[in-house]
Amino acid sequence: MINDKLLEVILSPPDSALTIATKGPGGIHLINSWNSYIQITDDDKLLLPAGQMEQTEKNLKKNNEIKMTICNRDVQGKTYKGTGFLVTAKATFATSGREYEMVKNKFPWARAALVLVIKEAIQTL
Amino acid sequence: MINDKLLEVILSPPDSALTIATKGPGGIHLINSWNSYIQITDDDKLLLPAGQMEQTEKNLKKNNEIKMTICNRDVQGKTYKGTGFLVTAKATFATSGREYEMVKNKFPWARAALVLVIKEAIQTL
Numbered sequence: 001m002i003n004d005k006l007l008e009v010i011l012s013p014p015d016s017a018l019t020i021a022t023k024g025p026g027g028i029h030l031i032n033s034w035n036s037y038i039q040i041t042d043d044d045k046l047l048l049p050a051g052q053m054e055q056t057e058k059n060l061k062k063n064n065e066i067k068m069t070i071c072n073r074d075v076q077g078k079t080y081k082g083t084g085f086l087v088t089a090k091a092t093f094a095t096s097g098r099e100y101e102m103v104k105n106k107f108p109w110a111r112a113a114l115v116l117v118i119k120e121a122i123q124t125l
Numbered sequence: 126m127i128n129d130k131l132l133e134v135i136l137s138p139p140d141s142a143l144t145i146a147t148k149g150p151g152g153i154h155l156i157n158s159w160n161s162y163i164q165i166t167d168d169d170k171l172l173l174p175a176g177q178m179e180q181t182e183k184n185l186k187k188n189n190e191i192k193m194t195i196c197n198r199d200v201q202g203k204t205y206k207g208t209g210f211l212v213t214a215k216a217t218f219a220t221s222g223r224e225y226e227m228v229k230n231k232f233p234w235a236r237a238a239l240v241l242v243i244k245e246a247i248q249t250l
Contacts, residue, residue, distance in 0.1 A: 017196030017209055019144035021153045028146045028153050030194050032209045032250065069155050071142030084142055084157045125157065 001118040002044050006085050009072040010038050018070040020091075020114075022059035029055050035070060039102055045117055049103045049110035050093060056114075057093050066091045066116065069124075077125040084125045089116040126243040127169050131210050134197040135163050143195040145216075145239075147184035154180050160195060164227055170242055174228045174235035175218060181239075182218050191216045191241065194249075202250040209250045214241040 015036040022029045031053055039047040050057070060066070068087040077083030094100040094113045103113035140161040147154045156178055164172040175182070185191070193212040202208030219225040219238040228238035 014139040014141075015198045015207075016139075016141050017194065017198065017207075019146075019155070019194045021144075021146050021155055023153060028148060028192050030144070030146055030192050030211060032194050032196055034198065034207065067153050067155050069142065069144045069157050071157055073140045073142065073159065082140075082142075082159065086155060 001121055002040065003121070005075070005083065005123060006070075006121055008075050009070055009083060009085060010035055010040070012072055012075055014072075014074060016072055018068060020056065021067045022056050023063050024055060024059045029059055031056055035072065037107070039106065041099060041102070045099065045115055046089070047099055047103050048114040048116070049107035050112040050114045051109060053112075053114065057112075060091050060093065064090050064092065065119075068116070071125070078123070082125060083123060086122045086124050087116070087118055088120045089118045091116050126246055127165065128246070130200070130208065130248060131195075131246055133200050134195055134208060134210060135160055135165070137197055137200055139197075139199060141197055143193060145181065146192045147181050148188050149180060149184045154184055156181050160197065162232070164231065166224060166227070170224065170240055171214070172224055172228050173239040173241070174232035175237040175239045176234060178239065182237075185216050185218065189215050189217065190244075193241070196250070203248065207250060208248060211247045211249050212241070212243055213245045214243045216241050
């Protein structure tokens with residue numbers, strides 16, 4: 001699921017904002033995090049620290065699918081420098097366990113780990 | 126609508142991806158563009174070049190509201206360096222007129238101008 005190009009987008013400078021969309025009662029709900037905040041587990045889950053993200057957590061209880069865009073202006077894309085991925089994933093919040101510990105260890109302020117199991121990752125640019 | 130901080134996010138390096146969300150028949154539809162592609166009109170509309178964006182255009186015909194996240198890792202935010210805005214806007218595609226010409230002049234490959242009339246811009250980070 002995590003091919004070399006997606007890995008390059010996640011790991012290369014400059015750091016950049018990613019966007020996560022969920023469906024909420026008021027419509028589309030968008031939040032941001034930073035590419036550099038991602039940790040990747042041995043089994044290719046993506047972990048992000050949740051500081052607030054309360055509405056996202058509520059939305060996931062009704063529909064646990066998220067869409068995420070993640071881009072990097074300095075990574076070569078299909079036709080020019082600058083590329084990005086549209087990621088569809090199943091998402092959960094973890095407040096205990098190994099994935100939570102990984103996040104908490106790096107981001108002591110995190111109240112939870114947002115755990116993404118990638119369903120599909122399409123390079124769009 | 127466009128305060129100094131939002132202007133700083135749009136205009137300052139490093140260039141970064143922005144995300145635009147619309148409601149589509151298959152759910153949430155996300156696209157990306159780059160902060161540096163934005164042009165601002167005298168009356169504070171945001172213009173973006175549309176290369177493809179066909180699904181976004183279709184979605185806007187049924188519901189012309191978009192949500193956009195736009196961030197900059199190097200601009201001071203509320204608590205640390207790195208900030209972003211959640212923008213709600215009414216969006217249309219222009220294929221003629223002054224706004225289209227502005228976009229076409231800078232981006233000859235653009236098939237249209239995506240014109241955003243900001244309803245609300247909230248600094249989220």
